[in-house]
Amino acid sequence: MKPILRISRYLVVVTVVGCIVMFGGVTIYAALAVGGAILKMLFGGSALTDIAAVTAAAFKILDLFLLGTIFYIVALGLAALFLDSEAALPRWFKVRELQDLKFIVSQSVVVVMLVAFLGDVLEWENGTDIAFVGGGIAAVIAAIAFMLRSSRAGDPGNR
Numbered sequence: 001m002k003p004i005l006r007i008s009r010y011l012v013v014v015t016v017v018g019c020i021v022m023f024g025g026v027t028i029y030a031a032l033a034v035g036g037a038i039l040k041m042l043f044g045g046s047a048l049t050d051i052a053a054v055t056a057a058a059f060k061i062l063d064l065f066l067l068g069t070i071f072y073i074v075a076l077g078l079a080a081l082f083l084d085s086e087a088a089l090p091r092w093f094k095v096r097e098l099q100d101l102k103f104i105v106s107q108s109v110v111v112v113m114l115v116a117f118l119g120d121v122l123e124w125e126n127g128t129d130i131a132f133v134g135g136g137i138a139a140v141i142a143a144i145a146f147m148l149r150s151s152r153a154g155d156p157g158n159r
Contacts, residue, residue: 012082019075023068030064037061052122059119063112070108077101099151106144113137 037057044050077095079085086095095101117137124130 009082012078016075016079016083019071019078023071023075026064026068026071030061030068033057033061033064056119056122059115059122063115063119066108066112066115070105070112073104073108074101077104102151103148106148110141110144113140 037054040050040057041054044054073093076089076093078101080089080095081098081101089095093104095104114137117134120133121130
């Protein structure tokens with residue numbers, strides 16, 4: 001049974017490759033969106049509505065780059081944990097166990113949610129629906145904070 005388990009960990013390669021492909025795809029898509037946004041800035045108007053549209057687009061593009069970065073971080077972390085490739089990690093990226101990767105990804109997800117919410121706020125016109133979106137995001141962030149705090153409470157190397 002041990003040889004089967006030892007070999008089966010290499011199935012994580014599928015996950016790592018999938019994350020790298022998604023990282024590449026999202027990054028290329030975001031780069032194309034940057035090109036479109038620049039064209040809109042160069043050939044669009046300079047009215048306040050045009051400025052607001054470009055600002056909202058910029059935050060949505062930033063959101064895409066952050067999402068791509070999360071895919072890359074997950075790929076690096078899983079490869080380090082399961083495929084003995086710690087040498088490929090940047091010096092600042094320490095992943096000793098799955099909990100470390102979960103902590104980093106959770107922080108990244110919070111940043112992506114905040115950037116996405118800011119993009120929604122920039123496009124918001126009227127009504128109270130934005131409060132519900134913000135409240136939902138706040139609830140998710142609170143749940144993530146609680147999860148991370150409670151999981152780190154017993155950790156002697158608490159961050």
